[in-house]
Amino acid sequence: MSSVIARCLRPRLALQNLQTTRSLHASSFQLVGRSQRKVNFKAHAAKNRKEHAEIYDEQDRAYDMEQMGDWEYDDHHTFGHLLLENIRDVRKYVRMMKFEHPTLGQHAKPFRPPPSTHILRFESTVTVGDKVQAQDRKVVLRVKVSQLGLKGPELHKFLLLVGVRYNPETDELKMSESREATSLLNKKRLADTLGGLITEAKKKDDMFTDVPLDFSYHKYKYKMPFPTEWLPKSSN
Incomplete structure (x- = not known):
């Protein structure tokens, strides 16, 4: 079936x-x-x-x-929040001026000019409020070449090594550095570079006395003397 x-x-x-x-x-x-x-x-x-x-x-x-409920339109817009943030910053510095600055006098010290042995002068830039500025890393070194203690062939070799960084009109050496991450490291790098140049200039193997110095890169600027007859005459 x-x-x-x-x-x-x-x-x-x-x-x-x-x-x-x-x-x-x-x-x-x-x-x-x-x-x-x-x-x-x-x-x-x-x-x-x-x-x-x-x-x-x-x-x-x-x-x-559902989430906002009754306070949908009670919040500030973006520019309102930025204004409030600026007000908070101003209040913070006002509190510092009122409570912290009066106590700074306890740590004050009289100014003492650097001694004559401190011949290196470093220049740097500090941007207030922003710590991520590229120009804050740059450090400039200025020094009088006559104060380095180099004479004769050593000075000649040193000037050949530094090249256009030397100003023959003011007898000043100017070098800058910004390759390191902080200004302190760039300052140390400049000091080490200057020390290496001085050490190399003092080596007696080859003083390059047959190579003449060329200062054609420097443009001399004539400074007009101020006329003394324009000065105000004293009543005495």
Whole structure:
């Protein structure tokens, strides 16, 4: 009996499988656009994106209204917050002037000029309020060459080594450094460089006495003397 039923159902199952295969085949043709009815994926995706964006925006607005409640418009805008930040900075420095500056007199020391043995002069820049400035790292070294204790061939060799950094009009050597991360390291690098130049100038292996000095790079500027007759005469 079961074999008879199976024989009867077999054609029907085959027909159903054939119809399913044809429908899948037809849908595949529609998907790839081979039939007359084509599917526009770009328009479909744009429509879905627009619908989803509207749904998400509505959900976000509802969540914001739920979280903010009654204080939605009580907060300041960006410029208001910046103004408050500036006011806090001013108040901080006012408190320092009132409570900390009067105590600084206890640590005050009288000014003493540097001794004559301190011939190196370092110049640096400090930007108040911002610690990430490139010019704050730069250090300039100035020194009178006549105070270095070099004479004769040593001085000649030293001037050849420093080149255009020497000003023959003022007898001043000027060097700058900004390759290190901090001004203190650049200051140390300048001091080490100057020491290396002096050591090299004192070596007796080759003094380069046959190489003449050339100061053509320096442009001399004539300074007009101030006329003394223009000075006000004393009543005495």
